Amino acid sequence: MSELPATELLPLPAAGRTFTAERTARLGDVDPNGAVRLDAVARYLQDVATDDALDAGFSNAMGWLVRRSLIRVATPAVLNERLELTTFCTGFGRSWAERRTTVRGANGAEIDGVSLWVQIDVESGRPARLTDEFVEVYGEAAAGRTVSSKFSLDRSPSPDASPMPNPFRATDLDVFGHLNNAAQWALADVVVQQHGLSRAGIGEIEFVTASQVEGEALVVVGEAGFDAWYGAVGATSTVLRWRPLT
CATH class of the missing domain: 3.10.129.10 (Hotdog Thioesterase)
Structure with a gap:
């Protein structure tokens, strides 16, 4: 398995x-x-x-x-x-x-x-x-270990999520014409900075489909960190989660 x-x-x-x-x-x-x-x-x-x-x-x-x-x-x-x-x-x-x-x-x-x-x-x-x-x-x-390609984060934005300004620019596009993997972590860092969250933590990101610059970011922040979704309206392309270390 x-x-x-x-x-x-x-x-x-x-x-x-x-x-x-x-x-x-x-x-x-x-x-x-x-x-x-x-x-x-x-x-x-x-x-x-x-x-x-x-x-x-x-x-x-x-x-x-x-x-x-x-x-x-x-x-x-x-x-x-x-x-x-x-x-x-x-x-x-x-x-x-x-x-x-x-x-x-x-x-x-x-x-x-x-x-x-x-x-x-x-x-x-x-x-x-x-x-x-x-x-x-x-x-x-x-060493013979096999892994699946399944996703594990929830692609559906929380009803409590709020829109935030899109942090991406044309300079974040890679040679394949979509937002680079590393650049998309900027969304997580913007939330960490804006809300004064600890930089000691665990972040997870999943790329459901290729992301474009013209997208919408939705974020829900709480004591346990934050969850974020990015993509076209009604179609999540990237899911992010950050949890501070305890």
Whole structure:
């Protein structure tokens, strides 16, 4: 039976490929208090995944789209902090794979992420089956674990949700013509900043369909964090959830 995707923060594999890279938290990554924003964290995770695939010589290194991600921030990174990112595969299915990433900082940052990536044919944009090449590169680290591609967040906005200004711009579009995965975490960070929520927490995001710049954001905020929905009126394309750590 396949595991639910991108819900568990599994440890480093006992064997198999891991990839490590470094980043420095820059001015464009932080909020007014100097803490690294959620969209910047998502970009780090996205970039190190691509770096890994390119380093492995994977023939379809750019042909992946994120379907679901979870980010756990125990201790936020801060401006100019040097970060070490280690990423590895923790399971896969027919056309998708789960990627786990740890982020540790020289000043004590502790951030973990896990995402489900779908492999696509870059010409057609349609899902493509994983190849023997993928299994050869990442199969040992996955250790036979299989994951599904199911969603787990509620796509229907809460009746208590309120509209908020759309935080996205044309510059947030990627080469596929829709809002980039990392850019969409900006919606979560806007809510965190506006409502003074703790940056220590667990965020989840699911991309139901490709999102466009012209959309509507609905948010409900409470003591237990917030839930948000983005998309065209009556058609959710992105679901977000943030829960502070207790």
